[in-house]
Amino acid sequence: MSKHTLSVLVENSPGVLARVSGLFSRRGYNIDSLAVGPTENPLISRMTIVINVEGHPLEQVIRQLDKLVNVIHIAEVIDSKSVQAELLMVKISATPKNRFDVEAVVETYEAKIVDEDATSITIEATGDTAKIADLLSALERFGIRELVQSGLIALERGSVTLSERTLSTSGIPIANGVQADYQN
Amino acid sequence: MSKAMNGATSLVKSLESAGVDVMFGIPGGAILPAYDPIFDSSIRHILVRHEQGAGHAATGYAQVTGRVGVCIATSGPGATNLVTPLADAAMDSVPMVAITGQVPSAAIGTDAFQEADIRGITMPFTKHNYLITNPDDIPRAIAEAFHIASSGRPGPVLVDIAKDALQKETTFEWPTSINLPGYHPQLTPDSGAIADAAALITQSSKPVFYVGGGVIKANANRELLQLAELLGAPVVTTLMARGAFPDSHTLHLGMPGMHGTVAAVTALQKADLLITLGARFDDRVTGKLSTFATNAKVIHADIDPAEIGKNRFADVPIVGDVKETISALIPALKKALEKNRPDLTSWLRQMYSLRSTYPLGYDTPADGSVSPQYVIERLGKIAGPDAIYVAGVGQHQMWASQFVSYEKPRTWLNSGGLGTMGYRSRLQLLIMNHLEWYASGRRSSMKVAIQIPILNQSAYQISQCLQKRWVVLV
Numbered sequence: 105m106s107k108h109t110l111s112v113l114v115e116n117s118p119g120v121l122a123r124v125s126g127l128f129s130r131r132g133y134n135i136d137s138l139a140v141g142p143t144e145n146p147l148i149s150r151m152t153i154v155i156n157v158e159g160h161p162l163e164q165v166i167r168q169l170d171k172l173v174n175v176i177h178i179a180e181v182i183d184s185k186s187v188q189a190e191l192l193m194v195k196i197s198a199t200p201k202n203r204f205d206v207e208a209v210v211e212t213y214e215a216k217i218v219d220e221d222a223t224s225i226t227i228e229a230t231g232d233t234a235k236i237a238d239l240l241s242a243l244e245r246f247g248i249r250e251l252v253q254s255g256l257i258a259l260e261r262g263s264v265t266l267s268e269r270t271l272s273t274s275g276i277p278i279a280n281g282v283q284a285d286y287q288n
Numbered sequence: 289m290s291k292a293m294n295g296a297t298s299l300v301k302s303l304e305s306a307g308v309d310v311m312f313g314i315p316g317g318a319i320l321p322a323y324d325p326i327f328d329s330s331i332r333h334i335l336v337r338h339e340q341g342a343g344h345a346a347t348g349y350a351q352v353t354g355r356v357g358v359c360i361a362t363s364g365p366g367a368t369n370l371v372t373p374l375a376d377a378a379m380d381s382v383p384m385v386a387i388t389g390q391v392p393s394a395a396i397g398t399d400a401f402q403e404a405d406i407r408g409i410t411m412p413f414t415k416h417n418y419l420i421t422n423p424d425d426i427p428r429a430i431a432e433a434f435h436i437a438s439s440g441r442p443g444p445v446l447v448d449i450a451k452d453a454l455q456k457e458t459t460f461e462w463p464t465s466i467n468l469p470g471y472h473p474q475l476t477p478d479s480g481a482i483a484d485a486a487a488l489i490t491q492s493s494k495p496v497f498y499v500g501g502g503v504i505k506a507n508a509n510r511e512l513l514q515l516a517e518l519l520g521a522p523v524v525t526t527l528m529a530r531g532a533f534p535d536s537h538t539l540h541l542g543m544p545g546m547h548g549t550v551a552a553v554t555a556l557q558k559a560d561l562l563i564t565l566g567a568r569f570d571d572r573v574t575g576k577l578s579t580f581a582t583n584a585k586v587i588h589a590d591i592d593p594a595e596i597g598k599n600r601f602a603d604v605p606i607v608g609d610v611k612e613t614i615s616a617l618i619p620a621l622k623k624a625l626e627k628n629r630p631d632l633t634s635w636l637r638q639m640y641s642l643r644s645t646y647p648l649g650y651d652t653p654a655d656g657s658v659s660p661q662y663v664i665e666r667l668g669k670i671a672g673p674d675a676i677y678v679a680g681v682g683q684h685q686m687w688a689s690q691f692v693s694y695e696k697p698r699t700w701l702n703s704g705g706l707g708t709m710g711y712r713s714r715l716q717l718l719i720m721n722h723l724e725w726y727a728s729g730r731r732s733s734m735k736v737a738i739q740i741p742i743l744n745q746s747a748y749q750i751s752q753c754l755q756k757r758w759v760v761l762v
């Protein structure tokens with residue numbers, strides 16, 4: 105499998121998303137999904153990037169990414185050692201006849217109906233990539249009219265945190281980033 | 289107590305604090321506020337005729353002195369004219385800081401007069417860049433820019449400053465420390481890697497030092513000389529490393545690659561070990577990677593971890609400043625050689641025999657005219673090893689790299705990675721206090737104490753030459 109999930113701590117500064125996405129595009133790396141948002145530290149944002157590294161060794165991708173001055177730390181997220189989720193919103197065609205069936209699917213996947221009217225139902229669901237894919241195929245027969253999906257986000261299991269591993273308690277980041285993780 | 293002043297004065301004070309003595313540029317609307325304090329400062333501003341010249345002049349200054357070269361331009365077209373020299377400096381790892389004016393912050397994003405998103409444009413080929421809209425950020429940005437440009441693998445940094453940030457009141461305080469949480473170049477090599485490298489070298493019977501521009505940047509030429517003589521292995525120097533090892537030294541086989549000597553190319557191809565120092569396995573050196581030095585193991589020392597394993601697998605990767613790396617390798621190798629010194633006599637004999645059988649040469653025109661190679665060779669002999677040689681891009685660049693004998697680092701300036709015709713813009717010559725020889729195939733109207741050979745060629749030689757080669761290949 106050439107898919108990898110990277111957790112990337114970046115400085116919360118203007119242009120950082122452009123730097124990261126520009127790097128991926130100019131070096132020909134494929135991004136499957138990218139989710140970015142604030143963290144517990146207002147100076148730092150966290151990106152979760154799912155990449156397809158066919159033809160480019162993961163190590164090279166990480167080293168190029170680490171060269172960006174605003175990138176503080178990169179760690180690969182291992183599926184079995186992490187919790188992962190995507191957010192899905194999907195609008196399906198609904199009739200009084202199939203409403204009951206839709207509700208059954210929604211319940212099975214612990215999804216939620218967040219909006220409905222006479223001809224449509226909007227469903228919201230979270231879960232890992234496989235669960236979201238399964239839900240979508242279960243909903244297909246009702247007719248998917250529109251869907252929107254977030255990138256994957258992930259967090260390591262257990263009490264370890266990436267931020268603590270990277271940043272000193274005073275909040276002044278000191279660790280030397282990816283080298284520590286990837287050279288041993 | 290810090291005194292109130294405008295952003296422009298803070299900028300100039302910052303540049304002074306960063307040690308800038310000269311900068312190259314052209315004024316214009318958005319950067320104009322900075323020009324008043326420049327004239328009152330200790331910094332010498334050299335007015336050029338095109339911003340590209342300012343950028344290359346800054347590059348040349350940096351390549352000769354080892355200091356950060358500085359150029360300055362206005363917003364929009366002034367800034368976009370710096371794109372080529374910035375890309376050039378990125379390719380050749382030259383420490384450079386470019387200051388550009390930007391339209392006032394309220395106008396950014398409105399397609400205002402002379403607005404160009406120079407930060408966005410230059411992201412791919414600056415080491416880092418800034419857009420400053422708050423005058424209080426100016427000293428920190430300038431301090432960081434000089435730190436980033438000159439440390440680790442050197443490179444260009446651009447600081448774009450909105451006009452109103454130059455005009456507004458601020459206070460100046462030069463930062464005492466730099467806090468870049470994501471920037472920690474590794475200078476000291478791992479001792480385990482040094483030991484592995486020393487061990488691998490003692491097992492090699494056909495080692496070659498493959499020396500790149502990093503050795504010059506790290507001022508590691510003395511250390512290289514020691515290391516090379518300690519092992520007694522042949523040395524090749526790339527286009528960016530000409531002068532890193534004396535051309536007159538017996539162990540030197542010349543330049544490898546597409547325009548290299550037979551001995552240097554063969555040495556790399558036949559080697560069982562490449563001791564790669566500050567070089568990056570560029571395609572002009574390797575040709576097709578799958579057929580490059582197929583029997584060689586690789587020790588790859590570079591300050592940029594991303595270069596290691598990028599084009600060629602490294603059996604022993606060493607991340608660090610190449611001066612520190614070589615300095616650590618010398619005692620480690622000394623010790624290892626005491627136990628086991630490989631016999632390199634037959635390897636050296638082969639290489640020396642290639643060197644004498646296939647020396648660099650050129651045809652003497654039958655009609656009695658003087659060949660351009662001869663002119664360059666003579667210039668090199670007359671001007672000697674202390675002159676600084678500057679080439680443009682093309683055939684004369686290759687001749688100048690081949691037929692001048694370089695003995696010292698920082699005496700050979702050219703555009704290697706980007707191959708920028710116009711690099712040797714006449715403006716660049718202004719930077720030098722030394723006598724220099726200026727080899728170019730183009731006419732020039734310079735009237736300064738500089739020798740400019742004009743090689744009378746009716747065509748772009750390199751294109752002809754490559755076309756010929758192309759015909760032969762097809």
Ligand SMILES: Cc1ncc(C[n+]2csc(CCOP(=O)(O)OP(=O)(O)O)c2C)c(N)n1
Pocket residue numbers: 680681682683684685707708709710728729730745747748749750751
């Ligand atoms: C900006 C730019 N445009 C085009 C080229 C392609 N190019 C490479 S060498 C060359 C000819 C150079 O001619 P000249 O400066 O006379 O040097 P010569 O090769 O004749 O010695 C050209 C057009 C380039 N390298 N850079």
